Amino acid sequence: MKKLILTTAALALSAGMAMADTVRMGTEGAYPPWNFINDAGEIDGFERELGDELCKRANLECEWVKNDWDSIIPNLVSGNYDVIIAGMSITDERDEVIDFTQNYTPPDPSAYVATSDDVDVANGVVAAQTGTIQAAYIAESGATLVEFASPEETIAAVRNGEADAVLADKSFLAPIADEDADLRFVAEDVPLGGGVGIGVRESDGDLKEKLNTAIQSMKDDGSLNELITKWEVSSTF
Amino acid sequence: MHWSFYLSFFKVLLLLAVTAPVALSFGFVGAMAARSHIPPVSWLGKAYIAIVRGVPDIAFFMFFVIALDQAFEWTRHKILCPDWTDPIRQGNDFIVCQSAKLPLSTAPEWVHETYGFFLAVITFSIVFGAFAANVLFGGMRAVPHAQLETAEAYGMTRRQTFWRILVPQMWVYALPGLSNLWMVLIKATPLLFLLGIEDIVYWARELGGTKTSKFTQYPHGDWRMWYFLALLIFYLGMTRASELGLEKLMRRLSHGQATSGGELLRKETTA
Amino acid sequence: MSCIQTIQDYGLRSIGVGERLLPRNDFTLCEQFTLIGSGMIWNIYFGIMALATGFFLATAVAMGKASTNKWLRKPSEWFIFIFRGSPLFIQFFFAYFFFLSLKKSYPMFDALTSAWLGALIVLFLNTAAYSGEIFYGALRSIPKGDIEAADAYGMSGWSRFRRIVWPTMLRLAWPAYTNEAIFLFHATTLVFFSAFPAWQQRGDALYYASYFADKTFNPFIPYPILAFYFILLTLVIVGVFGLVNKRLNRHLPAARKAKIRFRLNLAR
Numbered sequence: 001m002k003k004l005i006l007t008t009a010a011l012a013l014s015a016g017m018a019m020a021d022t023v024r025m026g027t028e029g030a031y032p033p034w035n036f037i038n039d040a041g042e043i044d045g046f047e048r049e050l051g052d053e054l055c056k057r058a059n060l061e062c063e064w065v066k067n068d069w070d071s072i073i074p075n076l077v078s079g080n081y082d083v084i085i086a087g088m089s090i091t092d093e094r095d096e097v098i099d100f101t102q103n104y105t106p107p108d109p110s111a112y113v114a115t116s117d118d119v120d121v122a123n124g125v126v127a128a129q130t131g132t133i134q135a136a137y138i139a140e141s142g143a144t145l146v147e148f149a150s151p152e153e154t155i156a157a158v159r160n161g162e163a164d165a166v167l168a169d170k171s172f173l174a175p176i177a178d179e180d181a182d183l184r185f186v187a188e189d190v191p192l193g194g195g196v197g198i199g200v201r202e203s204d205g206d207l208k209e210k211l212n213t214a215i216q217s218m219k220d221d222g223s224l225n226e227l228i229t230k231w232e233v234s235s236t237f
Numbered sequence: 238m239h240w241s242f243y244l245s246f247f248k249v250l251l252l253l254a255v256t257a258p259v260a261l262s263f264g265f266v267g268a269m270a271a272r273s274h275i276p277p278v279s280w281l282g283k284a285y286i287a288i289v290r291g292v293p294d295i296a297f298f299m300f301f302v303i304a305l306d307q308a309f310e311w312t313r314h315k316i317l318c319p320d321w322t323d324p325i326r327q328g329n330d331f332i333v334c335q336s337a338k339l340p341l342s343t344a345p346e347w348v349h350e351t352y353g354f355f356l357a358v359i360t361f362s363i364v365f366g367a368f369a370a371n372v373l374f375g376g377m378r379a380v381p382h383a384q385l386e387t388a389e390a391y392g393m394t395r396r397q398t399f400w401r402i403l404v405p406q407m408w409v410y411a412l413p414g415l416s417n418l419w420m421v422l423i424k425a426t427p428l429l430f431l432l433g434i435e436d437i438v439y440w441a442r443e444l445g446g447t448k449t450s451k452f453t454q455y456p457h458g459d460w461r462m463w464y465f466l467a468l469l470i471f472y473l474g475m476t477r478a479s480e481l482g483l484e485k486l487m488r489r490l491s492h493g494q495a496t497s498g499g500e501l502l503r504k505e506t507t508a
Numbered sequence: 509m510s511c512i513q514t515i516q517d518y519g520l521r522s523i524g525v526g527e528r529l530l531p532r533n534d535f536t537l538c539e540q541f542t543l544i545g546s547g548m549i550w551n552i553y554f555g556i557m558a559l560a561t562g563f564f565l566a567t568a569v570a571m572g573k574a575s576t577n578k579w580l581r582k583p584s585e586w587f588i589f590i591f592r593g594s595p596l597f598i599q600f601f602f603a604y605f606f607f608l609s610l611k612k613s614y615p616m617f618d619a620l621t622s623a624w625l626g627a628l629i630v631l632f633l634n635t636a637a638y639s640g641e642i643f644y645g646a647l648r649s650i651p652k653g654d655i656e657a658a659d660a661y662g663m664s665g666w667s668r669f670r671r672i673v674w675p676t677m678l679r680l681a682w683p684a685y686t687n688e689a690i691f692l693f694h695a696t697t698l699v700f701f702s703a704f705p706a707w708q709q710r711g712d713a714l715y716y717a718s719y720f721a722d723k724t725f726n727p728f729i730p731y732p733i734l735a736f737y738f739i740l741l742t743l744v745i746v747g748v749f750g751l752v753n754k755r756l757n758r759h760l761p762a763a764r765k766a767k768i769r770f771r772l773n774l775a776r
Contacts, residue, residue: 024349030443032452037443039453041241063346067433070718071303073725075433078303078331079310079338093533097329097725127705131722139529139709146705152446156459157705160608162621179449179456203330291742292735293694295701295714300727329725424595438597462605469594469602476593 022061023207024081025051029066031151031172033231034087034196046231047085050104053223054198057214070131070149073097076199082207083200087169089133089193099202101211103195104224108234110134113173114165114186115158121187127154127163133192134167158183171233196234242440246471249426249436252358256422260362261415264369271374282370289367298431301360302353306339313337357432361425368418376411377403409490416483423475427468441468511538522546522710530709530719537729540720544733547713548741553624554631554696554712559689562635567674569640574647584640591637596630596695597702603630604703623704631699635692639685646681647673679756686749690742713737 027035029043038044043064055062065081076084076098090100110133112121123142128135130147138145146163148154155176157163165186166173177183198215200208218224225236270282289297310333311325318334325332335341340348380403388398429436445461491502517527519542531539572584591599607620620626650673658672678685697714700706706715713734720730 032449036452039455044452065346065349066435068430070722071433074303074721074727077329077725078307079333080306093723125707136532144708146707147709148705150442150446152442153703153705155447156608159459160612160621162608162705175449175452176447201330201332203327203332288735288739290690291739293697293714293738295694295697296717296731296734296738299714299718299721300731303727420592424597427595427597438601459605462602462609465598465602465605468598472594472598473590476589 022063023055023083024063024065025055026065026067026072026076026081026084027051027086028069028072030069031087033171033175033233035085046227046233047087049231050218050224050227051085053218053227054211054214057217058210060210069129073199077201079201082204083198083211085198087172087196088199090195090197091133091193094199097202098199099204099208100197100199101208102215103197104215104218105196105228105234106237107191107193107195109170109189110137110167110192111170111173111185111189112165112167112187113155113158113177113183115161115182115184117184117186119164119186121165121167124164125162127157127166128168129154132168134169137190137192138167155183174232239444241435242437242444245435245437245440248354248434249429252354252361252426252429252434253423255358256361256365257419259358260365260369260422263362263366264371264373267366267370268373268377271370272377286367286371286374289364290371294364294425295428295431297364298360298428301363302356302432305356305359307331309339310337313339353433357429357434360432361422365418365422365425368421369415372411372414372418373407375414376407379410380406412483412487412490416479416487419479419483420476423479424472437468437471441465511536511542514538515542518542519546520549522549522712522716524708524710528708532723535720535724540716540730540733543716543720544713544730545737547711547716548737550623550699550710550712551693551696552741554628554699555689555693557628558631558635558692558696561632562639565632565636566639566643569636570643570647570677573640573644587633588637588641588644591634592641596634597698599630599634600627600698600702600704603627621704622707623699627699627704631692631696634695635688638688638692639681642681642684642688643677645684646677649680650676675756682749682753682756686746686753689745689749693741693745694738 027043027047029035029037031045033046035043035045035047043066048064051062051064054060067075067081069086072084072086072088073094075081084098088094090103094100112119112126114121121143124144125146126138126143127146127148128138129151130149135145135147146157148157151168151172154163154166154168158166159180159182167190170185170189173185177185198211200211215224218227219237228234228236267282267285270278271286273279273282310331314321314325314333314337317337321334323332340352384402384406385398388402393401426436427438430439441464442461445459445464447459448456488502514536515538518531518539520526521530521543530543569584569587572580573588575581575584603626604621607617607626610617611621620629654672654676655668658668663671697712700711700715701718709719711719717730717734721727724730
C-alpha cells in the first residue's frame with residue numbers, strides 16, 4: 001500500500017514537472033563581466049541576466065550549469081546541457097560542430113594589455129586562453145603564443161613578466177586595466193569573430209528558433225542595449 | 238562563497254570513502270578474472286590490468302565521463318524507446334529520447350550533481366580497480382601453495398578453497414600494496430576537476446585568483462600560491478593520518494599470520 | 509597532403525622544428541598520430557632526465573634516512589614525507605607560483621618558470637623522494653649476513669658501500685623501482701596540464717591530444733592515441749629495466765630470479 005502511494009506521488013510529481021520545458025544553460029563562470037561567480041557563490045553577470053530574461057520571453061524553465069571552457073562544446077553535443085551562453089564568439093570552426101543563434105552582442109574588438117607602452121605585440125610574447133579565437137589569431141601572427149588554461153592566468157602572466165602582453169576581449173580586460181595601475185591597453189584593437197551568440201546543438205532547431213525570437217524581441221525594444229550598457233560588455237547595437 | 242570551498246573538502250573525502258570500496262570490488266573481480274581457468278576470461282582480466290596500468294590516469298579522466306554518460310544513455314535509449322527511429326548520432330550530436338536522458342532534464346540540479354559525482358566515482362574505480370586487481374592478484378599468488386594443497390587434500394572444491402582458504406589469507410599479503418594504492422588514490426583527487434566536479438583545486442583557483450572590486454566586495458590580488466599551500470598541507474595531513482591508520486590495521490591483520498610481521502608481533506607479546 | 513609529408517612537417521613540432529602553424533581543419537588521423545607522437549618527446553625528456561638525476565639524490569636520501577645521525581635522518585624523512593605525501597599536481601602548481609615570486613625578486617631565476625627546467629626540478633625532487641623510500645626499504649632488507657661477510661673481509665666505509673651495500677640495495681629495489689619509473693613517465697603528462705604554460709604551442713603528448721579534442725570536439729580519437737603511445741612506452745620501460753634486472757641478478761640461480769620478479773606488484 002505504502003509503495004502504491006509513493007508511486008502515484010512520484011507520477012504526479014514527474015507529470016507536473018514535464019509540463020515546463022527545462023532548458024539547461026551551460027556557462028563557464030570565470031569571465032567577468034560576462035559570467036562569473038559572485039560573493040554568494042552563484043552565477044552572475046551579463047549573461048546571467050540576459051539568459052534569465054530570454055527564458056522568460058521564450059517561456060522556458062531555465063537552469064544554470066557551470067562547465068570548464070575546455071569541454072564546454074563536447075558536453076553540449078553529448079546532451080549534458082542544452083545551450084552554451086558563455087561569451088562564445090561565433091566562428092566558422094565552431095559553427096561546423098554546433099549552431100549559433102543570432103549574436104546578442106555586436107562583433108567587438110579584442111585588445112592587448114601590457115605593463116608598458118613600448119611592447120612589440122607583433123613579435124613579442126603574447127598570452128591567451130587556450131582554445132579561444134585570440135589564441136588562434138596570435139598563432140597565425142608573428143608573435144610567440146603562450147597559452148593558459150584560464151583567463152585569470154593570462155593576466156597573471158603579464159603581471160609576472162611571463163608574457164609581454166595578453167590578447168582578450170576588450171570588455172574583459174577593461175575593468176582589470178582600470179584597477180591595476182601597472183596594466184594598460186597597448187597597440188591597436190583587433191576585430192575578431194562575428195559577435196557573441198548562444199550555442200545550441202545542430203539538431204535543436206526548435207530551441208534555436210525560440211531563442212532567436214527572444215533575442216530579436218530584446219533587440220527591438222532596446223532592453224538588450226540597456227543590459228549591454230549596464231555590464232559594459234561591448235558596444236551596443 | 239567560501240563555504241563552497243570548505244564543502245569541496247568534504248566532497249573529496251566523500252569521494253574517497255565511496256571510491257575505495259567500489260574500486261576494491263572492481264579489483265577483486267578483475268583479479269578473479271585474471272586467475273580464471275577459462276582463457277578468454279583470464280585474458281580479459283589481464284588485459285584490463287595491463288592496459289589501465291600502462292596509460293596515465295589523466296588520459297582516462299579526459300574522456301571517460303562523457304564516454305560513460307553516453308554509454309548509459311545509449312543503453313537506456315535502447316531499452317526505454319525501442320520504437321525510436323531517428324539515429325542517435327546525428328552529425329556531431331548525440332541524441333537519445335527524452336526519457337532515456339540521464340538524469341532526466343526535468344530533474345532538479347542536485348540530481349545532476351549527484352549523477353556527475355557518480356560518474357566520477359565510476360571513472361576513478363575503473364582506473365584504480367585495475368591497480369587493485371594487480372595487487373590482489375599478487376596477494377592471491379603469495380598465499381603459500383601448501384595451504385591450497387592442504388585444502389584440496391581435505392576434499393574442498395576449487396570454489397570452497399578459493400573462498401575459505403585463499404581469500405581470508407590473501408589480505409595480509411595484499412595490504413602493503415593496497416595501502417600504497419590508498420595513498421595514490423588520495424593523491425589523484427586533485428584531478429577531480431577534470432571530471433566536472435567542483436573540487437578543492439577548482440575553488441582554490443577561483444577564490445585565489447585576482448578579484449577586481451567591480452565584481453566582489455572583497456577584492457584581492459593573486460593569492461593562489463597561498464591557497465595551494467593550504468591544499469598541500471591538507472594533503473600532507475591526510476597522508477599522515479592514513480599512514481597511522483594503516484599501520485594499526487597491518488598490526489591487526491598480521492596477528493597470528495605466518496609472516497615475518499606476525500612473527501615479530503608474537504615475539505613482542507611473549508617477550 | 510601525404511602522411512610522410514605530415515611527419516616531416518610535424519614530427520618535431522613539439523621542439524619547434526618544422527611547420528609553425530598547427531593544423532587548423534580537416535584533421536587527419538595521420539596528423540593526430542604525428543603530433544601526439546611528437547609531444548611524446550617531452551614526456552620522454554622529462555622522464556629520462558628526472559630519473560637520471562633523481563637516482564643519485566634518491567640514494568643519498570635513502571642513506572640519510574637509514575643513518576643513525578639525527579641531522580641526516582630527520583631532513584631525509586621530512587623530504588620524503590613532503591614529496592610523497594602530497595599530490596604532484598598540487599606540487600606543480602605551488603612550485604610554479606613559488607618560482608614566479610622568486611623570479612620577481614631575483615631575475616636570475618628566470619628559467620625556472622619555463623617547463624623544461626621548472627617542471628623538471630619538481631619531477632626530479634618528486635622521483636627522488638619516491639625512489640628514496642624504495643631504496644630505504646631495500647637497504648633495510650639487505651641480509652645481515654652480507655654486511656657481516658663484508659666486515660669479515662675487512663671492508664669498511666666507501667668500499668663496503670660500493671661493493672656490497674649498493675649493489676644489493678639496487679637488486680632488491682629494482683622491481684619496485686621499475687614501477688616508479690613507469691609512474692614517473694605517466695606523471696610527466698601533468699606538466700603542461702597543471703600550471704606551466706606551453707610556449708608557441710610546443711607541448712607534450714597530452715597537450716596535443718587535448719588540442720585535437722578541442723578542435724575536433726571529439727575526445728574519442730586523440731586520447732586513445734595517447735593511450736596507445738603510453739602503452740608502447742611502458743612496454744619499452746619494462747623491457748629496459750628487465751634487462752638491467754637480469755644483469756643485477758646474473759649471479760643468482762634461476763629459481764630465485766623468478767621469485768624476485770614477482771614483487772613488481774607494489775604500486776607507487
